[in-house]
Amino acid sequence: SQWGEENLQALSIQEGEDVTMNCSYKTYTTVVHWYRQDSGRGPALIILIRSNEREKRSGRLRATLDTSSQSSSLSITAAQCEDTAVYFCATDAGASSSFSKLVFGQGTSLSVVP
Amino acid sequence: GPKVLQIPSHQIIDMGQMVTLNCDPVSNHLYFYWYKQILGQQMEFLVNFYNGKVMEKSKLFKDQFSVERPDGSYFTLKIQPTALEDSAVYFCASSLLGGPYEQYFGPGTRLTVL
Secondary structure, X not given: OEOOOOOOEEXXXXXXXXXXXXXXXXXXXXXXXXXXXXXXXXXXXXXXXXXXXXXXXXXXXXXXXXXXXOEEEEEEOOOOHXXXXXXXXXXXXXXXXXXXXXXXXXXXXEEEEO | XXXXXXXXXXXXXXXXXXXXXXXXOOOOOOEEEEEEEOOOOOOEEEEEEEOOEEEEEOOOOOOOEEEEOHHHOOEEEEEOXXXXXXXXXXXXXXXXXXXXXXXXXXXXXXEEEO
């Protein structure tokens, strides 16, 4: 899991396996962003899930959101080597609904090996 | 996906000097952001900017920091004077809409203050 003072999590799996990364958050949010960050590059948005969605899919990715427990998860089915990256969840803690301020978790470093 | 560009990719300067980080946001986006990431730590929000104004800033956005986007040119983050603790990777992001919507990040500028 990632959030708060937790250190960066590290996972290593084999190609073809499924993996789930968890995220818990402290502040109210209407949306959870999931980003992946490759070494030396900026974060790339992979899934955005809103509070009125319990689940969202994009290809081999599946995100869930449970607002009652303030948690979200990102699953990757049949992981491939190119899925190796750091995955972040982020909530929106903007002072108003018109302006955004993303609050990032520590991230999960996923390594997929052949 | 939409591309955000950042110039330069690396900058090394002496403490006390001024530095300007440049961001070329997605062309039709209206909302702009800066985030700071110290090596090994989570990314943290600095400031959001809309219609020529700062809408919200964090405690990390010290008095020595300023942002502007004159006449649709680069969205810039200026630090004057710089301090050792300003060493980090600075990410620019932009979004079409304010609030809880997709933000697209640039590749970052690695700033080293000596």
